[in-house]
Amino acid sequence: MYLLGVPTARGWLANASCRTVHDMSRQHSPGLRAWLGLLVLLGPVLLVSMDGSILFLAMPRISQALTPTAGQALWILDSYGFAVGSLLIAFGAIGDRYGRLRLLMVGATVFGIGSVAAAFAPSAEFLIAARALMGVAGATLLPSALAVLSELFADPRRRAQAIGIFAAAFAAGFAIGPVVGGVLLRTFWWGSVFLVNLPVIALFLVLAPVLLREVRATRPGRVDLTSVVLSAVGLLLAVYGLKHAATEGLSVDSVVIGIAGVILLVWFARRQRRLEHPLMEFSLFRDRVFTIAIITGLLPLAAWSATAYLAGIYLQSVLGLSVLAAALLALPGAAVLTITCIVTPFVVDRVGKRTSLAICHLSIAAGLLFLLATTITGGIGWYIASTAVAGVGYGISFAVVADTAVGAVPVERAGSAGAIAETSNEIGNALGIALLGSLAALVFRISGPDLAPTLDETLQLPGLVPALAEEAKTAFVTGLHVVAATASVLHTALAVLALRWIPVPSRTVPTRTLGPQGPR
Structure with a gap:
């Protein structure tokens, strides 16, 4: 089908004759430059995603060195993700207007500067500012890299394969971040988790001008500064309100901040309808x-982030594994996810997006149900099985979302479309911890010994008797089960919705006139 007049990887061209497809594939076949350009782009993408999770293991060392308050520790972890999620839409549009390669070069340079500043931060406040600067740079890299990638691969099928590899790098970076951090911390000081970015950034700055070409909109128009501010501040306040409510409980401050963010986002959405060159093409959402x-970009990330966070606590605080051992147990799931990202375009080409999306959500739903077999005395095998089965669905979600977002719009709007896809990932990640994490905390408070708000705080209480420790662990595992079951039900419902909403692809060549929204 056509989305806004541009063929997707499974578009009308896939229904044309074999001769036509073969001729077009040969005409647009990417050369060595395209594949080398893809390889160069993967470096910053891997770093941006990896830096979202690499601090999970470094925080104890950072706390010892900089002695942050509880609030500062939260901001050290969250300032990066807040900046990335809040600015993706704005920088996707800015790259469309003023040049994506130029924005990539500036963003990579700033990311390197922020990494050095973070590595040698003398205080918690300085580290928070450096992490925020890295997040701003990361927001410039993701949508622009995806848009430049679409220029390298003109053929829809090759582009889908390249985007699958791109998505695999992004997913793998987030998955291996804690493992990389754990390995570095065994030998070096905590700042090494930031300095590891510098060789990749330096290589990108040298090779990108040689292998990549500048791409910008044919009619750039004017960037609406008001929309930039509304999208950035609105997302920041909304996500912050959710996270504050999840970690500190409902309060007047969290509710007011969250409502203010929602109001700004509504204002932003209404404003886009009146602009000739909007930051976000809301008309895209008219297509089911x-x-x-x-x-699919949002819900799997919500389930992934919440269950990964809770499973990490389960493996360490309930089963007593070391932090590095717990991180290594996630590698099988990460490997399945990465491989799935790469092979998904080939699967989609054969079975279609309708079936692929259904498989995606049903795989995640099934994988999450394996967590229901975990207990306070064992469950490592069930955890590995869960991550492996669900990893199939997570991999499909990364690849299909990115390909659909870029393939659904004209080339000159690819940066903004990529930003929508990446923003759905970032918001899903935040919502997973905020909402599903809060659900687990609520279950723990209701069914636990009610001695402290979290499992770790409870287990650290002096003089805690074994019976109460066991009760606390049981309550935490119950919360994990409730979250897994809830997410599984949501994914099953979304699979049914995909089968109902997405039409079965036609096997005949369409003869009707193609308009902006497809065949008439």
Whole structure:
């Protein structure tokens, strides 16, 4: 089908004759430069995603060195993700207007500067500012890299394969971040988790001008500064309100901040309808396939982040594993996820997006149910099985969402479309911890010994008797089960919705006139 007049990887061209497809594939076949350009782009993408999780293991060392308050520790972890999620839409549009390669070069340079500043931060406040600067740079890299990638691969099928590899790098970076951090911390000081970025950034700055070409919109128009501010501040306040409510409980401050963020986002959405050159093309959501795909970008990340966070606590605080051992147990799931990202375009080409999206959500739903077999005395095998089965669905979600977002719009709007896809990932990640994490905390407070708000705080209480420790662990595992079951039900519902909303692809060549929204 056509989305806004541009063929997707499974578009009308896939239904044309074999001769036509073969001729077009040969005409647009990417050369060595395209594949080398993809390889160069993967470096910054891997770093941006990896830096979202690499501090999970470094925080104890950072706390010893900089002695941050509880609030400062939260901001050290969250300032990076807040900046990335809040500015993706704005920088996707800015790259469309003023040049994506130029923005990539500036963003990579700033990311390197922020990494050095973070590595040698003398105080918690300085580290928070450096992490925020890295987040701003990361927001410039993701949508622009995806848009430049679409220029390298003109053929829809090759582009889908390249985007699958791109998505695999992004997913793998987030998955291996804690492992990389754990390995570095065994030998070096905590700042090494930031300095590891510098060789990759330096290589990118040298090779990118040689292998990549500048791409910008043919009619750039004017960047609406008000929309930039509304999208950035609105997302920041909304996500912060959710996270504050999740970690500190409902309060007047969290509710007011969250409502203010929602109001700004509504204002932003209404304003886009009146602009000739909007930051976000809300008209894309009129297409059900695109809408399902974007939800697929959000819900799996919510389930992944919440269960990964809770499973990490389960493996360490309940089963007593070391931090590095717990991180290494996630590698099988990460490997399945990465491989799935790469092979998904080939699968989609054979079975279609309708079936692929259904498989995606049903795989995640099934994988999450394996967590229901975990207990306070054992469950490592069930955890590995869960990450492996669900990893199939997570991998499909990364690849399908990115391909649909870029393939659904004209080339000159690819940066903004990529930003929507990446923003759905970032918001899903935040919502997973905020909402599903809060659900687990609520279950723990209701069914636990009610001695402290979290499992770790409870286990650290002096003079805690074994019976109460066991009760606390049981309550935590119950919360993990409730979250897994809830997410599984949501994914099953979304699979059913995908089968109902997405039409079965036609096997005949369409003869009707193609308009902006498809065949008439």
